[in-house]
Amino acid sequence: MSVGIVGYGAFIPRRRIKLEEIAKVWGADAPSYRKGLQLHEKSVPGADEDTVTMSVEATRNALARSGGVDPEEIGALYVGSESHPYAVKPSGTIVAEAIGATPALHIADLEFACKAGTEGLFLAQALVKAGEVKYAVGIGADTSQGAPGDALEYSAAAGAAAFIFGNDEDRILAEVVDTYSWTTDTPDFWRREYMHYPRHGSRFTGEPAYFRTTMSSARGIMEKAGLEPGEFAHAIFHQPNGKFPMRVGKKLGFTQEQLETGWLSPWLGNTYSGASPIGFTAVLDIAQPEDLVLLTSFGSGAGSDSFVFRVKERIEVARDRAAKTREQLDENQIYVDYGTYAKLRGKIRMAE
Template sequence: MNKVELIMNNSKKALDNGVGIIGYGAYIPKRRIKAETIAEVWGKDGEDIKNGLMIEEKAVPGIDEDTATISVAATQNALLRAKINPREIGAIYVGSESHPYAVKPTATIVGDAINAGHDYTAASTEFACKAGTAAIQMCAGLVKSNYIKYGLAIGADTAQGAPGNALEYSAAAGGAAFIIGSDKREIVAQIEATYSYSSDTPDFWRRSHAMYPSHGGRFTGEPAYVKHVFSATQGLLERTGYKINDFDFAVFHMPNGKFASGMAKKLGIPFEKIAPGFVVKRIGNTYSGSSILGLCATLDVAKPNQLILLTSYGSGAGSDSFVFRTTDKLNEVRNAAPTVEDYIKDKEYVSYAQYAKIKGKLHYGGAQ
């Protein structure tokens, strides 16, 4: 195991790293498919699936939506809150495991779409479901070391699940974007500390050119999700001196509801503290967008000077854990863009046949 320590501050309380979120934005596609709609196709009990995974329905992208379009939409909302000139952004990182191109960055599409000019560094990143939080760390590092004024970190996915596979009930679409800066007058949530825990654990993967991911079934649980999320969170607490009860809210990566709520229970966090960010029940697992959409939903309801614990998880495997402290500025910017709840409520159900068409699961034969 290899523990990587990033952007740390050794003081015990009210840590000030001098860097934070100045704008955040969410985007969730409008279409939904219910768990029982999928279950019916495969002869499964929809109620069993819903109760087992704690997922009632999931977000499905439009036929013209992908990680690039979701990233742009989330960024436009982040810019509405940050109220900065996009040309002052010095870095754009888009984390996803469903980039539209295998070779060609999603980040530059976002850069041109938001008119960021050309004076920025960019990359598309991948670390299963935690590439978005890795992007936040990369931006925070560049901002804190004064290489750039603002960094744009995005996590977005149009996740894939093979027909009939358990993943089909959870693999969803959505994303979130964060503009990272260092001006205290602009920060809505300080990044007080972050700590990561990584290891070579093959619990879930997708080989080059494979259409759908493979996973290790139960192996995705204890040695993978549980071990990494728990270790990253514990490591963060040890290094900051915070106790779990110090936090007003917590968000964990949500591959399904059971894993995330189980982690809260294991750490002694009451469900009420994860409830605001527990979006998985109504939109599914948005992969690189999952934990950070939970963070957006929590920022949508948090009051100033509250502490938020966020721990992501990416298969393969690793977790990034963060301490955020909200500021007075949060109340000023919250209503400048649609909230996560606005997107969750704006929905339209699709049938399994429509879903199969949208997700490219149909074979058209010679009629292409």
């Protein structure tokens, strides 16, 4: 019995802010950010958008591509995010109500820095594989926060991706070939309870955290599955900026061509829990049957989930049933200035 994705969808807010608009407020050198971090602009959630709203829209897109999965047959739903709208009161219940999946299902909100999204994917496919549920949904979504003026502010963005897993052969768009997780305690990035913005270990976030963890996870799954980089059509890595995923991919032996379809961060920014999952949706939008795809997330703390998928023929009819990820990224953008951005992100202290 194979288990795979029977529906996928992304949601990217329409608002954007350009890197220069942020840099000029903090007296930063925009060209060096563009070159150094390979960031040009990022998505900004509207006042009416959050992890829940984006998750609902992404899941609706996934349902549209599923070719008729009955929401009532969804037995589990997981929303991975580090920006759940409520500290106490789940996001997943709202999403499940909105898509009509309640009440007979298992729901959880997941939090694991930026890999909370792929944790949901991991659990969802595992439950289907175990025969516990017919369909399970894994969602990665975030309206990421970066402190004003911090390097993170140039990347922290918003977006969501949702995947419905199932085991009915005739619905599968991409089959799960293998999974692997590599996890340690590596304190590179954190946010304490009640704090608005995360803090990070600066350059420590690079080599010992992101690179070591991501590469170990990617190498681990390739070894486990007996695959070489050259056998993949596409590889997607967590994208905290434009530079890291490209560099990690090339260090592992992937080519620009294998990496660039799912490489959205230069224009999307870092959507945290949504980052590699949204990149994966962009790959599914163009992937060919039998393509092998490597998906490797990263969450500070630190861990990395890896998946190998094999794309199935049905992808060719399913992909056109919802808005494609690149279209959402490249069309109908609304550019905002820093003042508007600061207001939308709640960075302005209001009267109490």
